[in-house]
Amino acid sequence: MTAPPGGDLPSAVFAQVRRHQSPKLALTGKFAGRGAVESAASGSWVTLSDGRTALDFGSYAVTLLGHRHPAVTAAVRRQLAVQPASTRSLANPVSAGAAAVLAEYLGGALPKVHFGLNGADAVEVAVKLARLASGRDRVLAVRGGFHGKTIGALSLTHHPLFRAGLRGCTTDVVHLDADDAGAVGRECARGPVAALIFEPVQGENGAVPLSPEVLARWTHDAQAHGAFVIADEIQCGLRRCGERSVALAEGLPVDAVLVGKPLGGGVVPLSAMVCSQELYAPLAADPFLHSATFGGHPLSCAALPAALTAVEELAGHGRLLAERLATGLRVLHQRHPHVMSGFRGRGLLWGIDFTAPQAAGEVVVGLANADLLVSPCLSRPTTVRLLPPLTTTPDELERALDILDAALDGAGRTPTAG
Ligand SMILES: Cc1ncc(COP(=O)(O)O)c(C=O)c1O
Structure with missing residues (x-):
């Protein structure tokens, strides 16, 4: 416009x-935007309509490669010039090739791939297949977990805020306490379970890593009772938290890994469910059991190989950034305990807690005034997420830490009413 x-x-x-x-x-x-709107973006920076530039450590985890990564935009441009849309009646080499690249990228033990556009698409198909393949209905999810807002995914998302006004979502779900190692065994003994779904690091809940020991016990107990195990890594996977897949790196023999957000390189929308033959069996038997017009869209799939190659090239740099960020946040916590009550996370996904909603509001205003974009946690008003791209330079990281320091310094000075 x-x-x-x-x-x-x-x-x-x-x-x-x-x-x-x-x-x-x-x-x-x-x-x-302090009255301005976004008009362009490149790398870690977004240009606003008034000419200012803002450092983007938000974008809800999509821009793991920053904005407009050159290798990804080149791949998408090439596809745009040749065939952006599929007939869907002819086989498409770009989406078939992307499926092969993704399965291989995740180690090859999960050979089947189903593409969607948003994260919720991957969640929906995984749970639908688990129910069909097991012939069971009940699903176990985790308190604090977020899996999307479509009706099916919403029943798995824990916070009731997202279900306000909706009575009875379609799937029968029990939400487990994240530290209750025996919960899956108990629930499976109570009655048949189709699937267990968890985020190995909960994103929207404020970057909360779940205990690998609890996840190992849950995975074992679920599979021993014939339930499928689904790792939702739409936010934490693809090296956002250091590993290609957090669950697979922890040695969990999960039946599916879900990826999304940066899968299209931060340029095009793309998500995927990567799963076992057994979970995929209903779809192998009838490929039209679950399909969508834009599933496997060539323009989106063209981005995938370029995006994953770029992620791997930047993995070592990401580890250094993650270490510096963790150290920087520790220092900020020590300097501002009256405003910053805690922080946690892994890799390039961190949650910062504030002591009270007022302090949180003041820090968020301070960050906006200094042009640092972060992502709020919709269900935790006293927490914000920091999601720097893998492409962040050391100078950009120092700048973000300085802005945070100043915003924390400026907050918590106004006495609360009463
Ligand atoms: C872990 C996780 N799963 C699923 C989703 C849903 O993804 P989308 O909003 O792309 O549908 C999100 C989105 O934030 C997410 O963080």
Whole structure:
């Protein structure tokens, strides 16, 4: 959109968002951009309509390769010039090749791949197949877990906030306490279970790594009772937390790994369920049992090999960034205990807790004023997520830590009412 004659672009955009989308969305966008809207992006930086640039450590974990990674945009451009859309009646070499690359990337033990566009697409197909392949209905998920907002995925997402106004989602789900090692064994003894689904590192819950020992016991108990085990790594996988797959790196013999967000290189939408023959069996028998018009879209799939190659090239740099970030956050916690009550995470996925909603609000204002973008946790108003790209330079990381330091310094100074 260009600015209307005689008018300014942001006002026109906010009016459209208010009119055709949501007044609240207009308000949060206005706050985040301090009245400006996004107009371009490259690497860790987003350019705003007023000419400012903001350092992007947010984007809800999509931009693991930063914005417009050159190898990914080149691959997508090549595909755009040749065949962006599939007939879906002819076999497509780009989506078939992407499936082979992804299965191989995750080690080869899970040979089957189903592509979607959003993370929830991967969650939906995994749970649907688990129910069909097992002939059972009940699914075990974890308290604090987030798996998306479509009706099926929503029943697995734990926080009731996301289900407000909706009575009875379609899947029968029990949410387990993350530290209850015996929970899966007990639930399986109570009645048949189709699947267990967990995020090895819970993202939306504020970057909470689950105990590898508990996950190992859960996986063993679920599979011993004939239930499938699904690792939702849509946020924590593909080296966001250091490993290609956190669950596989922990030695968990899971039946499926779900990936999304950065799978399209931060350029195009793409998600995937990568799974065992056994879980995929209903779809192998009838490939139209679950399909979607844009599943395996060549334009999206063209990004995958380039994205995974770039992620691997940057893995070592990512480890150094992760170490520096963890050290930096430890120092900030020591310096500002009255505002920053804690922090946790792994790799390039960190959650920072604030002592109170007011302190959180003040820090978030401070970050916005200094042009550092972070991602909020929708169900935890006193926590924000830091999600730096693997492409972040050491200088950019130091700058982000300095901005955080100043924002923490400026917060918590106003006495709370009462
Ligand atoms: C772990 C996890 N699973 C599933 C989803 C849903 O993904 P999407 O919003 O792309 O549908 C998300 C999104 O944040 C997520 O973090």
